[in-house]
Amino acid sequence: MGENAVEDAVTTCVPGTRDTDVAVKPPTVDIVIPVLNEERALPGCVETLHAFLRDTFPLTWRITIADNGSTDATWDIARDLAARLPDVHATRIEVRGRGAALRHAWSHSPAEIVAYMDVDLSTHLDALLPMVAPLVSGHSEIGIGSRLARSSRVRRTARRELISRCYNLALRLSFGTGFRDAQCGFKAVRADVVRPLLQRVQDDAWFFDTELLLLAEHNGLRVHETPVDWFEDVDSRVNVVGTAWQDIRGMVRVARRMSAGQGRVDLPPRRELAPVHPDAVVAPATNPLLAKLVSFALIGVVSTIAHTSLYAALRTVWSPEWANLAALAVTAAANTEANRRWTFGRRGGARTRVHSRAGLLFVVNYLFTTTVVVTAVHALPGHGRALEVAVLLLAYVAMTIVRFAVLDRWVFRDRPAALTG
Known part of the structure; x- marks a missing residue:
């Protein structure tokens, strides 16, 4: 109010x-x-x-x-x-x-x-x-x-x-x-x-x-x-x-x-307990992660729905490995590009470096989800298609959590500025 x-x-x-x-x-x-x-x-x-x-x-x-x-x-x-x-x-x-x-x-x-x-x-x-x-x-x-x-x-x-x-x-x-x-x-x-x-x-x-x-x-x-x-x-x-x-x-x-930079406030001078050394480094205010999490979660929900739906459709004609590979390839590329633009705000260059790093993450994602579905689910006696899709969905969600950490800490991390002598 x-x-x-x-x-x-x-x-x-x-x-x-x-x-x-x-x-x-x-x-x-x-x-x-x-x-x-x-x-x-x-x-x-x-x-x-x-x-x-x-x-x-x-x-x-x-x-x-x-x-x-x-x-x-x-x-x-x-x-x-x-x-x-x-x-x-x-x-x-x-x-x-x-x-x-x-x-x-x-x-x-x-x-x-x-x-x-x-x-x-x-x-x-x-x-x-x-x-x-x-x-x-x-x-x-x-x-x-x-x-x-x-x-x-x-x-x-x-x-x-x-x-x-x-x-x-x-x-x-x-x-x-x-x-x-x-x-x-x-x-x-x-x-x-x-x-x-x-x-x-x-x-x-x-x-x-x-x-x-x-x-x-x-x-x-x-x-x-x-x-x-x-x-x-x-x-x-x-x-x-x-x-x-x-x-x-x-x-x-x-x-x-x-x-959006709207959290800064003009405050009175701080009452320091001791003089600050002129060479001291003051850490900047922490950049909140929640805005990234909200954007990543919304993109992740859309990607998860798209991946599960595409896998279920392709599974009727292809094996689990090929259906999962195609579904992951499409959704991972779209997911990376969406996060590059909206979650991490990278609209300029470095697109090749970003997508190559994301490609390595895609390989890990594919190996993990395929192993879970093919090895774990198919080892169960009398498994059905519904269980297969459900387990794949859970595996995809788990990898999504890991994906955010890797994207934030490695794929989209800013390059350090060159040191000057």
């Missing part, structure tokens, strides 16, 4: 009872709690957090309750808490989505560091100071809680654990991310850094966290991970599967924008 929709929404702010002090001396940390219809959980959450900060937190702080379109008594409770507890602030927007609430609250916060945590307090509060401290010292620009760190203690269902690990693995493989847990509801960001990033973040829902982190790393910012103790809220209303699907769509969108 984006920033414009949030700014166009009706917004209401209720300052805390000590808001005049905040105006004189802004807090170091503003902890935002995004809420939507949380009338039952909100009072206990804010009172617990308030007591923890008052008694143990060494930095100046403020709590901001960010209501985004609640229809129950959440907003009334938020206003009461802001009026009753010192250093509690309440704000409301008429746009739903956790990202929308954080975008609005972080954009208007007077604090040096803006943070957020979920209203269920699933993450133990002892991790708050270790997460914020590197931002205060200047070591990092973003701090996140990680449930996947080795020393974290986590209790959640196997289904949610599997989805979380697969999602974060997909991020690491496709974007080369350095962080391990993108979706833990426990994060902090330097305010001067997050505001330029918010102008590029498009998602206003659950993918907001991931998009922010991907853009941050893409622009060379440092993300510090803090191990956390995390216990799943059994009353959570998050649709894990639906959210995961929206996240995958968000990954594709971000990868395309980055590949």
